[in-house]
Amino acid sequence: MTMFRYFPGHDGWSYHFAARIVNVCQMGGADFHRCHRVAERIAVGDGDSWFREWNAAGEEREATAAAELARGRPITAREAYLHAHNYFRTAQFFLPGSDPRKAAAYLRCVDCFHAALPFFDNPPERVTFPFEGSHLSGYYWRPLGAARQRHAAIAYLGGVDIISEELWFFAARQMLERGFGVLCFDGPGMGEPLRVRGVHARPDYEVAISAAVDYLVARPDVDAQKIALVGQSMGGYYGGRGAAMEPRLRAAILWGACYDMLDDIYDFWPAVRPQIEWVIGATSEADARDKLKAFTLKGVLKNAKCPVMVTHGEDDTLVAVQAAHKTYADLPEPKHLRIWTGAEGGGIHLMNDNRTDAVPYMLDWLREEVDRPRAATVFP
Template identity: 35%
Template sequence: MKQLLFPDDTQFWYETLRSMSHIAYGGADFGEVVSTASRITEGDYAGWYTEWSATADRVASQAQKALAAGHRTSARDAFLRASNYYRSAEFFLHGKDCDPRHDHAYDRSVECFRAAAALYTTPRVTPVEIPYEDTTLPGYLYRPDDSGTPRPTVVMHNGFDGTAEEMHFFSALAAVERGYNVLTFDGPGMPGPRHHQGLVFRPDWENVITPVIDFAETIPEVDETRIALLGLSMGGILAPRAAAFEHRIAALIAVDGLYDLGQTSVRNIPGSREEAERLLRADSAPELDAALEQIMAKDPIARWALNHGMYVMGVDTPRAFNASYLDYTLTGGIAEKIQCPTLVCDAEEDEFFKGQPEQLYAHLTCPKTLMLFTTEEGGGAHCHTGATRHANARIYDWLDETLKNTHP
């Protein structure tokens, strides 16, 4: 897709498109996004935070004034947009040593979202705490109405850099519109548990999903025989990993499908895969360390990914982050263990994981569908950013047919 803003900064353009994408379900207004972006200079990370924070503060203030005046719908809508703008403001602040402003912006994003959730009547959006090991995971339960009728339910989570709150705009409301309950949550490594509990990502995601499914089964409105799992972005490898071992999942959706994150770690290291892995895991590899530092100096996307990766994996060096990715794989027969019907989504111009959806699809032995989203139809970017309603229509039509869901 042509970069309409930030023509020489792919990173800033994609994150701007991401906010534009959330317009479809109330997470932004076009004029607010364009006005904010127009005040930011390409490559100016300080300016990115400053301008998105200023927009978020202004919209949050509007929400408070509307609420005080009794205008609940206007307040809810503004709180939703402010939540998303605070999320965007915080996006580039992570690293081994995080910018201290990141906690404030993240907490404001959650506060605004919860204020909006409290103003919903249909659907009901309720914050939940899901028991997990010796702590809890934050999330939200969506119910289409108060009838108490058991319904098919979609458990969903984000990926490398997104929040449970953002899933509201990506996919949660789309599911509720079609009569599904929805349970969104942040797992270890995702923003809530990382910010407040210090929990980092883990590759054995079944040990995250199993307690989430346990929790879902305690909810009277959940039809235990029709629980689907949807993973977004890096969730496209986490959710399939969980489904390989947690067989209560009735349907799996990977947006987009991933097979082996280690491929991204080794692709710029000369020599065989085995040699690259040895260097990444070695106690000392000064030449590789220096090469990674050079890549970070030259490539802003790599610099962000490696800094954020150190933060969410809880490691101290770019090489250690790349080494951690080696453990996130469905090789060795793991993909073949998935039993439920599986939808693997693919984006024509995915700039991060090109070709991996096809790899996952090829290794599945369960009932399976590969769904391509093209640039011509506006869905060719990673996770179909910019084509939210189109993508959700195709995805949920598949799920309706798979789970025999009927809705008005």
């Protein structure tokens, strides 16, 4: 594992601290030194201690934000609300889906994110769009400057444990800087659909992605000929389905591949099994194995009509790097494979040990592919 193990003997905790919390600090969503103090108070291996300390940190920042806002200091309040959001998100992370504290902390983290939004320089729209008699929801961020008039757009989604709000701290800001509008949304098995409405993940994820593309095409400020897709982590599976089955996409990035969920995640990283079982609505390991047989890209990727980048860390301990090679092999041209090494940085899951290089690499490729002249797509 090419990163610092903050909690020796607990790679899941160490990964979350180094990859998720420290990277969020770099993007203004937390304070490293406060996080260090919180981590020092946690009894290693005690899940209740993890929840208790991060939840307390969230409560302290939430109270600070409210007090600063009452004093007429919105920028200070925004920062504190964003920190509270991430501390509440971190608190609930390792709780089982059946624990009522998980949903409560999730709702609190979303409330803090919403409280911060009015004080952004470029606040997003909170959006919903139709999905099979109900809806999906997320945020639409418009680019700054002249690109606001009519712009390319990205449908952006996470994976097994990433919520749409967190995508702001992963890459949404860098997408905006490159002139993209960005739809960060929660699909089935994610965020609000899972935690509030019990909507589980499904193998035919292209249905949810097509609903997001429908939303983007209908926006008058979006250039319908320049819609791209980015799926990260288990979103590498979801995005693979979308790239293969949604013909309106101009280009796609699978940021962390997942060719077969049973082989590449469930059996490769046993610690994640309870989370995946919750996400797909399985009642047991046997039920999960049966359901996961359908979560495969085998025989699907050959239908892709747009350029696809597959990118992965060679030392990924969460999703097997072989998933990237299998995904790439099944894709038709044009396609691009980038495996990041530990020596250069970027060897771990989602290149979280070197987002500084990996995110620009991906998004610059995407911008160039979206802008490359091609015959216009005729929509039915």
